[in-house]
Amino acid sequence: MAVALTILHAPGDAERRTLSVAPGTTILKAAHAGGVDIIATCGGRGRCTSCRVKFLAGLPPPPTLMDEVQLGDDLVREGYRLSCQCVLHEPVTVQLAPPLEERSFQILGAGRGVRQLGRITLDSGVAKQVVKVTLPREEHHQTSDLEQLLEAVGLTTADIGPAVLQGLPQALRDDPAGVTVATFASGGAPESRQRILAVERGDTAGMKFGLAIDIGTTSVVTTLIELDSGEQLASVSSLNTQAVFGGDLMSRIAFAQFNPGNLRKLHTRIVGLLNQHVEQICRESGVLAKWIYKVVVVGNTCMHHILLGIDPSHVGLAPYAPVMRHALTLSARELFLKVAPEARVCLLPLVAGFVGADAVAVALATRIYESAEVRIAVDIGTNGEVLLGSRDRLWACSAPAGPALEGAQIRHGMRGALGAIDRVTVDGDIRVHTIGETAALGRARGAPAAAAGPGRRARRGASGRRAPAGRGRSAPGDRADPGRRSAGPAGEGSDRLGRRDAPACRRRAAGTGRRADAGGRLRQLRVDRERAADRAHSAAAARADPLRRQRRLARRAALPALGDRARSGRDHRAANRARLARGASRLRGDLRGRDEFSPTIMTRREGGRAAITARIVGTEVGALSTSLDARWVMAYAAALGLDDPRYYDTLAPTGPVAHPLFSVCYEWPSVVALRAKTVREAWVLLGVHATHHVIIHRLPAAADRLLTRSQIIEVRPSRAGTLVVARFSTVDRNGRPVTTTDYGSVYRGVSTEAETRAAVDRLPRPDPPASDETRWTAVVPVAARAAHVYSECARIWNPIHTDVAVARTAGLSAPILHGSATLALAVSQVVQQDLDGDPTRVGEVAVRFTGLVFMPSSFTVRGRGRADGLIAFDAVDERGEPVLSGGILRA
Numbered sequence: 001m002a003v004a005l006t007i008l009h010a011p012g013d014a015e016r017r018t019l020s021v022a023p024g025t026t027i028l029k030a031a032h033a034g035g036v037d038i039i040a041t042c043g044g045r046g047r048c049t050s051c052r053v054k055f056l057a058g059l060p061p062p063p064t065l066m067d068e069v070q071l072g073d074d075l076v077r078e079g080y081r082l083s084c085q086c087v088l089h090e091p092v093t094v095q096l097a098p099p100l101e102e103r104s105f106q107i108l109g110a111g112r113g114v115r116q117l118g119r120i121t122l123d124s125g126v127a128k129q130v131v132k133v134t135l136p137r138e139e140h141h142q143t144s145d146l147e148q149l150l151e152a153v154g155l156t157t158a159d160i161g162p163a164v165l166q167g168l169p170q171a172l173r174d175d176p177a178g179v180t181v182a183t184f185a186s187g188g189a190p191e192s193r194q195r196i197l198a199v200e201r202g203d204t205a206g207m208k209f210g211l212a213i214d215i216g217t218t219s220v221v222t223t224l225i226e227l228d229s230g231e232q233l234a235s236v237s238s239l240n241t242q243a244v245f246g247g248d249l250m251s252r253i254a255f256a257q258f259n260p261g262n263l264r265k266l267h268t269r270i271v272g273l274l275n276q277h278v279e280q281i282c283r284e285s286g287v288l289a290k291w292i293y294k295v296v297v298v299g300n301t302c303m304h305h306i307l308l309g310i311d312p313s314h315v316g317l318a319p320y321a322p323v324m325r326h327a328l329t330l331s332a333r334e335l336f337l338k339v340a341p342e343a344r345v346c347l348l349p350l351v352a353g354f355v356g357a358d359a360v361a362v363a364l365a366t367r368i369y370e371s372a373e374v375r376i377a378v379d380i381g382t383n384g385e386v387l388l389g390s391r392d393r394l395w396a397c398s399a400p401a402g403p404a405l406e407g408a409q410i411r412h413g414m415r416g417a418l419g420a421i422d423r424v425t426v427d428g429d430i431r432v433h434t435i436g437e438t439a440a441l442g443r444a445r446g447a448p449a450a451a452a453g454p455g456r457r458a459r460r461g462a463s464g465r466r467a468p469a470g471r472g473r474s475a476p477g478d479r480a481d482p483g484r485r486s487a488g489p490a491g492e493g494s495d496r497l498g499r500r501d502a503p504a505c506r507r508r509a510a511g512t513g514r515r516a517d518a519g520g521r522l523r524q525l526r527v528d529r530e531r532a533a534d535r536a537h538s539a540a541a542a543r544a545d546p547l548r549r550q551r552r553l554a555r556r557a558a559l560p561a562l563g564d565r566a567r568s569g570r571d572h573r574a575a576n577r578a579r580l581a582r583g584a585s586r587l588r589g590d591l592r593g594r595d596e597f598s599p600t601i602m603t604r605r606e607g608g609r610a611a612i613t614a615r616i617v618g619t620e621v622g623a624l625s626t627s628l629d630a631r632w633v634m635a636y637a638a639a640l641g642l643d644d645p646r647y648y649d650t651l652a653p654t655g656p657v658a659h660p661l662f663s664v665c666y667e668w669p670s671v672v673a674l675r676a677k678t679v680r681e682a683w684v685l686l687g688v689h690a691t692h693h694v695i696i697h698r699l700p701a702a703a704d705r706l707l708t709r710s711q712i713i714e715v716r717p718s719r720a721g722t723l724v725v726a727r728f729s730t731v732d733r734n735g736r737p738v739t740t741t742d743y744g745s746v747y748r749g750v751s752t753e754a755e756t757r758a759a760v761d762r763l764p765r766p767d768p769p770a771s772d773e774t775r776w777t778a779v780v781p782v783a784a785r786a787a788h789v790y791s792e793c794a795r796i797w798n799p800i801h802t803d804v805a806v807a808r809t810a811g812l813s814a815p816i817l818h819g820s821a822t823l824a825l826a827v828s829q830v831v832q833q834d835l836d837g838d839p840t841r842v843g844e845v846a847v848r849f850t851g852l853v854f855m856p857s858s859f860t861v862r863g864r865g866r867a868d869g870l871i872a873f874d875a876v877d878e879r880g881e882p883v884l885s886g887g888i889l890r891a
Contacts, residue, residue: 226622
């Protein structure tokens with residue numbers, strides 16, 4: 001007869017689960033079978049306290065030996081038991097009592113430094129080509145869609161998977177201009193046998209993406225890579241959801257040992273987590289999952305076997321032999337990954353039972369096998385691996401680093417999660433800093449330990465509160481979570497102390513040399529992350545500080561530890577530290593947190609200038625995703641002073657109409673990324689917008705998710721320095737083109753060796769209508785702060801247009817208006833004068849920038865010749881000097 005098991009997550013929890021359990025089943029197994037996750041760090045062997053529960057109704061069973069050893073007498077008497085040791089024979093109600101939910105983990109992923117590695121050539125083996133396929137036409141000469149496709153690409157029926165065939169008929173007939181065929185060749189060699197991965201309608205040749213996945217015992221990191229350029233587009237990391245069945249490798253092996261059902265649970269968990277990563281990374285980047293054609297997976301031997309559904313039992317038994325060690329390539333559909341069904345999933349080879357593919361990845365990334373000297377590489381994780389050697393020979397070994405760093409089966413400390421103390425500073429008082437800057441729950445593995453001695457107080461760096469001190473302090477009433485306060489052995493793996501367990505805060509009189517805390521009555525308000533760098537510096541004279549004067553403290557900063565997100569310690573000049581406002585900062589870099597340039601650029605100029613190398617031609621930046629919204633579209637029009645209601649009509653089917661030059665907004669991130677890969681940082685302020693040529697395939701809509709790719713297509717000398725032309729190609733999430741732009745910049749005073757062009761031709765420039773007369777003129781006023789408004793509305797943060805100090809560093813007398821703003825204002829006048837105010841008729845704009853627009857001032861737009869849908873225009877400043885030359889607009 002089944003037994004009822006009711007599980008609560010917290011006292012008074014309305015969302016309780018009642019499970020029907022066979023008698024003789026442990027609570028842990030019953031919960032896992034019913035979909036309730038109970039953390040079992042030791043794998044359910046009674047060697048930790050992470051799975052403990054408290055009995056609320058029903059008679060608790062007699063404690064086992066492991067209950068008494070791990071929990072201690074006090075907790076056993078209060079009704080706590082280890083769920084892995086507690087066997088059910090009658091209906092009971094229990095409350096889960098693990099440590100607090102762990103969030104804000106510090107997981108090492110692919111950071112910004114990886115994103116800006118520079119020019120990387122990937123030999124991914126994935127290629128895409130656009131082909132024209134002749135459809136079957138002869139009734140009496142039967143053929144098939146597949147045969148026609150294979151004839152066009154020169155492959156055989158053995159080179160295509162069944163998933164491709166499902167969408168083949170529709171793809172061939174949707175777009176008569178052709179289809180895009182994605183193929184994969186192992187090793188990337190031209191002579192290698194190719195396999196068709198997908199057939200897509202239209203031209204999607206630029207959309208080639210891959211995933212790099214590191215499956216660790218504790219954490220999993222997934223990174224999206226643009227396969228042409230090697231650009232990192234997005235990265236997602238999270239805890240490995242298999243941890244509920246065991247925190248370390250041996251626990252997980254023991255859980256799966258000779259039990260196919262448990263192995264399926266582990267396999268399902270990791271595949272489900274990877275699909276969650278795919279969904280999130282596609283949502284953040286705007287890349288469609290069907291455009292991901294290659295996945296490279298690394299992990300230790302156990303994680304490798306579980307991903308493939310292979311029993312890892314013998315990996316945990318001497319001689320620790322894995323089932324397989326060779327590299328493996330599968331299709332995504334075989335692993336149920338939600339990317340392109342025929343995408344290639346490549347698993348690197350293994351070395352030994354506990355030296356897996358992640359160690360091979362470390363060797364490949366560090367190229368330790370090419371070193372003439374003996375070097376060492378260490379991968380510190382739950383399963384730590386060490387590589388030692390040179391090009392002559394490599395040695396590898398492994399050791400369980402998880403207990404020391406990840407919190408597995410250790411009596412003292414906690415995992416590096418929300419509330420873990422990760423830094424301790426001693427400077428008169430003892431200050432502690434926690435992950436997430438929240439209340440301290442315990443000490444992270446590897447963090448320095450410090451105890452508050454007589455006359456000292458422990459404070460949390462973020463808010464000035466005390467860190468919890470002492471073990472086993474009593475708290476009135478029932479403890480819903482005994483993991484917050486351990487008593488003896490019960491603290492294994494869960495030494496987490498909460499606020500209620502901290503000693504009562506006693507105020508003391510401020511004496512000489514002691515810090516002012518105003519008795520806890522003052523607290524710095526939350527500071528927005530984007531604006532933290534804009535707060536004024538707090539360094540001021542002692543007499544200017546009323547708090548310091550009131551407390552009679554000379555030459556000490558008042559409340560140095562205040563701030564909801566402030567960093568602790570002595571680094572009072574940190575740019576991102578929250579401060580009390582007292583005066584303007586002397587560090588100009590601190591005022592420019594939203595600018596695209598570093599403080600180094602904005603505070604000094606380079607003495608000598610080298611030449612721009614022609615090798616930057618061909619450099620690419622992978623597809624960067626941008627999500628548009630009506631607010632951004634309307635703000636851009638408002639920054640130009642336009643009052644046409646079409647720019648603001650949110651009731652229209654596609655939302656407000658975008659300005660014809662709105663493309664400069666979503667192209668700007670690619671401009672910055674491409675510049676960072678090709679141009680020296682010290683030259684950034686020397687670059688000026690020189691030419692602009694945009695083809696508008698369709699105006700972007702407010703709800704669009706766009707992908708922009710960029711490439712340097714030309715470098716050549718010019719009279720003022722060096723002209724660098726970049727191509728920006730933007731498509732929507734279905735691969736349809738939106739805009740194509742050739743953007744030219746001149747770096748003044750910087751030379752180059754010779755003219756160099758890429759295989760990509762510049763956009764053909766229409767011939768302007770011949771005319772010497774001026775058909776109309778329009779004066780455009782430029783306000784004193786026009787560039788500030790344009791910067792914020794366009795989201796193009798370039799300090800040369802808004803910061804007088806930066807402008808003078810660049811050799812200008814004052815900030816100038818953005819070149820794109822000047823062009824947008826001129827185009828607006830052309831639309832008003834020649835296109836009846838309809839911006840949707842603009843299909844192409846090309847112009848040369850030949851002058852600067854200072855503020856406040858005005859410039860005059862002149863309508864020149866007009867013929868066959870082409871309109872010529874230019875602009876001059878107040879002195880009659882040219883500002884825009886050779887302007888052409890095609891309607």
